[in-house]
Amino acid sequence: AQSVTQLDSQVPVFEEAPVELRCNYSSSVSVYLFWYVQYPNQGLQLLLKYLSGSTLVKGINGFEAEFNKSQTSFHLRKPSVHISDTAEYFCAVSTTGGSYIPTFGRGTSLIVHP
Amino acid sequence: GAVVSQHPSRVICKSGTSVKIECRSLDFQATTMFWYRQFPKQSLMLMATSNEGSKATYEQGVEKDKFLINHASLTLSTLTVTSAHPEDSSFYICSARGGSSYNSPLHFGNGTRLTVT
Numbered sequence: 316a317q318s319v320t321q322l323d324s325q326v327p328v329f330e331e332a333p334v335e336l337r338c339n340y341s342s343s344v345s346v347y348l349f350w351y352v353q354y355p356n357q358g359l360q361l362l363l364k365y366l367s368g369s370t371l372v373k374g375i376n377g378f379e380a381e382f383n384k385s386q387t388s389f390h391l392r393k394p395s396v397h398i399s400d401t402a403e404y405f406c407a408v409s410t411t412g413g414s415y416i417p418t419f420g421r422g423t424s425l426i427v428h429p
Numbered sequence: 430g431a432v433v434s435q436h437p438s439r440v441i442c443k444s445g446t447s448v449k450i451e452c453r454s455l456d457f458q459a460t461t462m463f464w465y466r467q468f469p470k471q472s473l474m475l476m477a478t479s480n481e482g483s484k485a486t487y488e489q490g491v492e493k494d495k496f497l498i499n500h501a502s503l504t505l506s507t508l509t510v511t512s513a514h515p516e517d518s519s520f521y522i523c524s525a526r527g528g529s530s531y532n533s534p535l536h537f538g539n540g541t542r543l544t545v546t
Contacts, residue, residue, distance in 0.1 A: 324470075349534065358435070358522050358537030359473075405472065415526075416463065417535065421472045 317342040319420035336391040338406035348389040349407040435538025450508045452523030458503035459525035467520040479506045513545045
């Protein structure tokens with residue numbers, strides 16, 4: 316079975332500063348990796364995904380993530396955040412076989428201060 | 430893009446009553462839909478997988494008689510919380526995937542906030 320660990324429950328940052336949200340996973344087989352964003356009282360929206368190929372993945376809203384197989388990590392980054400980026404961010408992993416149902420991490424609350 | 434509509438967005442009901450939540454895929458056919466429950470400041474907990482035309486597959490620990498799931502068509506799945514109690518109060522989110530391909534990410538509804546008084 317796979318699992319996801321999001322090391323930070325909350326990340327406060329000032330507007331226009333860079334940010335990194337950490338995600339580590341555990342799996343005995345190859346994985347697919349996803350980052351989702353959730354705004355208050357809403358569902359989840361896909362930010363980006365890694366399926367194969369280039370380990371640096373670019374997503375929407377200026378976010379990117381890098382897949383590091385040796386460190387089993389998939390950290391999310393943005394070089395300059397905006398107030399509107401304040402939200403809950405979830406890392407998810409699914410295995411390359413079976414039903415492809417993703418397992419979600421506990422989430423990281425990104426709080427952008429003016 | 431693919432849109433999943435979930436209704437209602439908020440519902441308040443009295444203890445002992447039943448509540449139905451609808452999840453519709455508006456511009457694509459969803460052979461599989463997933464129902465999640467989310468507790469405050471926590472991750473999504475998969476409750477069940479809903480397959481069109483067949484019985485839902487429930488995760489361990491989820492009472493199938495309490496959380497009734499019906500996936501009667503390729504665009505609609507419903508979750509009915511029967512005999513609701515205050516501990517059932519939560520945020521319920523549905524998601525849908527058009528096919529079984531790993532290239533198809535999940536598309537989420539906007540969730541339903543259920544409050545049982």
